[in-house]
Amino acid sequence: MMGNYEYVANDLKLGDHSGNHFLVVVRALDDAASDALVDAACRKVQTHGFLNYFGLQRFGNADAGARTHDIGRELIRRNYRAALDAIMAPRAHDTGDVSHARDLYKRLGAQNMQPAFDAMPSRMTFERAMLGVLVKAPNNFDLALRELPRPLRMLYCHAWQSYHFNNALSCRIEKYGLKPIVGDLVWQDEAAGTVRHLTDDTVQTATINDVLLPVIGHASALPNNDIADVYKKALDDDGITTDMLSNDTDFSLYGDYRSVLVRPRNFQWRTVRHRTMNDNLVRTPMDDADFEPATDPDGPLRSLILDFSLGPSTYATMLYREVTRTSSSSSFQAYRSKKARADDADSADGDDEVASEDEVGKQLL
Secondary structure, X not given: OOOXXXXXXXXXXXXXXXXXXXXXXXXXXXXXXXXXXXXXXXHHXXXXXXXXXXXXXXXXXXXXXXXXXXXXXXXXXXXXXXXXXXXXXOOOOOOHHHHXXXXXXXXXXXXXXXXXXXXXXXXXXXXXXXXXXXXXXXXOHHHHHOOOOXXXXXXXXXXXXXXXXXXXXXHHHHHHOOOOOOOOEEEEEOOOOEEEEOOOOHHHHOOHHHOEXXXXXXXXXXXXXXXXXXXXXXXXXHOOOHXXXXXOOOOOOOOEEEEOEEOOEEEEEEEEEEOOOOOOOOOOOOOOOOOOOOOOOOOOEEEEEEEEEEOOOOOHHHXXXXXXOOOOOHHHHHHXXXXXXXXXXXXXXXXXXXXXXXXXXXXXX
């Protein structure tokens, strides 16, 4: 909900907010997750934080024709046809009319976009707009992509940056663990956005909470150690140079820095018992003043309530993953939710049959 509007002197820009507050309910905890185990997991995150990965939602759905970072790579390379082909690729959950239009795009080629344009339903606003450009200007894929709002085009490019940050973070932790090393980046002046490298002297007083990793960009510095090779290899493998990240009004990527670890602010947690999966366990701004949580100390279900704040561009799904030690992917969570609801209903007629956890795990891989 939004309110308390007022006129101010300066516009609100991306990144201006101080963070986000989260109230998360993890329903139907497994019996093996005792209160003591849950408390220990939450206390560890409260004390030490969690690895500051970009959340999986940054990269789109696994059933899409291409992941967002793949599209971003092609945009940065100015390979506009490949980018548009990826956006127009078939998706697992397409309805029949959309699937037919995507198939026409693939089969008939850029010289004959009229059938695909005619078949694409009007609700697919962006796809239809891009096809409309290609009807009038075949092979002008650059112009077609400009039918997408610039924030959406940049989202693809930012996903590419995020993908390689996550890979570098995994490599950094796998190789050196949670200790600073010579050549790591730390803030020189955070307000000014300047960094420095740890030396033999300064590494002695640094902690892992000080260590930063760069988000690839034309202005971001690399670590002065072998983690820099991870970034260089990423650029080489993708056929991208730093020059491609600058001097373009559409796809200029300045770069940034992110902490390796991040700690939640005002982190609180508790477990509650209740009776059904649909019980409303927390009060939200939409609830009346006399709202009472539907908890029941004798209820068969036990759920975990997480209450915390995070800074900008820090993902609650990564905190969730650290606390629960389970995947935060949408497909895995959909499986868990459906299974819990089926168990809650004690269904035995097969209508609520769900895939096994092993099958879902294979899909995630």
